[in-house]
Amino acid sequence: MDSKGTFKEKLQSTQFLVTGEIPSPKGADASSALKNMRQIQGFADAVNVTDNQCATLHMSSLAFSRLVIDSGYPDPVMQMTCRDRNRLGLQADLLGAAALGIPNILVMSGDHPKCGDHPTAKAVYDLDSVQLLKTIEQMKKGYSLSGNSLSKAPDFCVGVVSNADPGERLQMLKLEKKLSFGVDFIQTQAVFDVEKFKEFLELADTDVSVLAGIIPLRSTRMVRHMNANIPGISIPKELCERIYNAEDPVSEGVAIAAELIEQLKPVCRGVHIMPVGAHTNTEKILKKAHILD
Amino acid sequence: MIITKPKPFEEILPYLEGKKNIFIVGCNVCAAKMKTGGEPEVLSMVDRLTAQGYPVIGWVMPTAACSIRSFDHLVEKNEKIREADAILVMGCGSGTSVIAAVSDVFVTGTNETVSLGGCLGANPSKNLCIMCGACNIGDFTGICPNARCPKFQMNGPCGGSKNHKCEVSKENDCVWYLIEQKMDSLHMIPLLKNVQMPKDHAV
Numbered sequence: 001m002d003s004k005g006t007f008k009e010k011l012q013s014t015q016f017l018v019t020g021e022i023p024s025p026k027g028a029d030a031s032s033a034l035k036n037m038r039q040i041q042g043f044a045d046a047v048n049v050t051d052n053q054c055a056t057l058h059m060s061s062l063a064f065s066r067l068v069i070d071s072g073y074p075d076p077v078m079q080m081t082c083r084d085r086n087r088l089g090l091q092a093d094l095l096g097a098a099a100l101g102i103p104n105i106l107v108m109s110g111d112h113p114k115c116g117d118h119p120t121a122k123a124v125y126d127l128d129s130v131q132l133l134k135t136i137e138q139m140k141k142g143y144s145l146s147g148n149s150l151s152k153a154p155d156f157c158v159g160v161v162s163n164a165d166p167g168e169r170l171q172m173l174k175l176e177k178k179l180s181f182g183v184d185f186i187q188t189q190a191v192f193d194v195e196k197f198k199e200f201l202e203l204a205d206t207d208v209s210v211l212a213g214i215i216p217l218r219s220t221r222m223v224r225h226m227n228a229n230i231p232g233i234s235i236p237k238e239l240c241e242r243i244y245n246a247e248d249p250v251s252e253g254v255a256i257a258a259e260l261i262e263q264l265k266p267v268c269r270g271v272h273i274m275p276v277g278a279h280t281n282t283e284k285i286l287k288k289a290h291i292l293d
Numbered sequence: 294m295i296i297t298k299p300k301p302f303e304e305i306l307p308y309l310e311g312k313k314n315i316f317i318v319g320c321n322v323c324a325a326k327m328k329t330g331g332e333p334e335v336l337s338m339v340d341r342l343t344a345q346g347y348p349v350i351g352w353v354m355p356t357a358a359c360s361i362r363s364f365d366h367l368v369e370k371n372e373k374i375r376e377a378d379a380i381l382v383m384g385c386g387s388g389t390s391v392i393a394a395v396s397d398v399f400v401t402g403t404n405e406t407v408s409l410g411g412c413l414g415a416n417p418s419k420n421l422c423i424m425c426g427a428c429n430i431g432d433f434t435g436i437c438p439n440a441r442c443p444k445f446q447m448n449g450p451c452g453g454s455k456n457h458k459c460e461v462s463k464e465n466d467c468v469w470y471l472i473e474q475k476m477d478s479l480h481m482i483p484l485l486k487n488v489q490m491p492k493d494h495a496v
Contacts, residue, residue: 001463027427036363083444087491089448109444109446109451109453111453111460112443112444112453113462114443114462115409115453115461117461123443123444123445125444125445125446126491126492126494127491128445128447128448129448129451130447130448130449130489131448131489131490131491132445134488134490135491145491162454163452168450170449170450170469170472170473170485171449171450171472173449173482173486174448174449174450175485176486177448177449177488180341180488189452202447219303229455230455230461231452231453231454231455232452233456245480282349286313288342
């Protein structure tokens with residue numbers, strides 16, 4: 001973890017990787033978002049900058065990724081959703097990202113505007129995530145989607161997201177399509193059931209590095225909300241009970257996250273930590289999981 | 294069938310302020326089916342406007358507001374339209390546009406045009422087609438994800454559906470669930486492995 005090399009190089013190594021999600025700021029002042037980033041900067045193999053997460057207005061992931069680099073962290077992963085830009089806008093931002101030295105891109109559909117703070121916004125989705133991946137592959141070969149030559153081809157390390165539910169046949173089929181476009185890593189929705197995750201890996205049957213999503217649980221309310229409303233998440237009863245009965249649910253959530261990481265270490269290439277709120281407990285979780293000394 | 298819904302009555306009134314001869318054009322096809330522009334709705338509109346002091350001089354029910362031979366054809370049905378200084382169309386946006394194209398006076402509509410849908414029995418269904426001009430509905434056994442997925446996902450479901458329900462409206466089944474069910478029953482799931490390329494929006 002945090003050994004030398006770029007994130008792309010680390011993906012090709014055998015080390016267990018840790019990445020962390022950093023929401024872009026909700027205004028033009030990036031200081032608190034960068035402060036959050038610094039909590040994991042010392043040990044994260046990549047920080048993952050969200051793109052108007054939850055369809056809610058934030059600073060652009062492109063701009064904040066560059067601010068992350070300017071703040072001394074060289075290897076941000078810029079999330080790019082298909083929600084807000086058409087094929088021209090997406091490609092323009094990809095060229096801009098390449099020119100600004102942003103090395104990694106994570107492609108996703110993005111939550112629908114109706115789920116966010118601008119519910120009357122027009123949803124673009126000119127390309128879906130599979131089509132955007134095809135576009136990126138073509139750009140890396142030196143051509144735009146329309147076939148025109150680029151003055152310089154971008155050289156991104158490209159990731160995709162996936163739910164980790166082997167029972168979702170069409171999700172698995174879509175992942176297979178995504179992987180046909182030269183993908184470097186897969187980042188999954190939060191994993192709470194390691195056995196089910198192993199089934200997912202078996203079914204995915206890929207050499208592409210898989211980073212398992214980790215969301216530290218914090219409260220009974222959060223557990224119930226996630227189980228009822230968050231797609232791709234199913235928290236086993238036993239873990240729910242531990243949070244319901246805990247005197248300190250946050251500490252119990254830290255313990256559960258650490259246990260999950262320990263169980264995941266032998267089966268996948270790394271974890272992607274997505275706390276609700278700041279990375280206050282991330283270092284503690286990794287120490288408990290014996291990932292950090 | 295064009296799916297319409299009536300605008301709030303109060304939103305129509307400002308367009309009619311100061312007009313002296315208001316004429317109403319209904320639509321006997323889609324809007325009649327949707328009960329947004331058939332004869333009963335036209336008569337109701339006449340009554341409501343009259344009650345509020347807006348001078349309605351007449352009305353007409355063409356077969357379809359969106360398919361008019363000429364202004365004279367409307368005159369044949371009700372010559373009062375010649376005196377109109379405002380025409381209120383109780384059809385879809387297309388019907389309103391066609392009436393505006395054959396008329397020299399102010400024209401507006403009373404409905405919101407919601408989508409291109411259908412009617413099975415008495416129940417209208419919204420968003421069955423978005424008229425993309427590049428139809429490949431056969432790839433999905435007649436269930437169009439471009440029209441029925443709010444994210445226009447052509448290569449499989451987004452990660453947002455839960456228990457087969459759509460992320461945007463939990464009352465609606467995820468269209469990809471419907472596609473999966475039907476294609477499974479026809480042993481056609483392997484066809485969904487084909488990558489769907491970006492739509493040509495120039496058509």
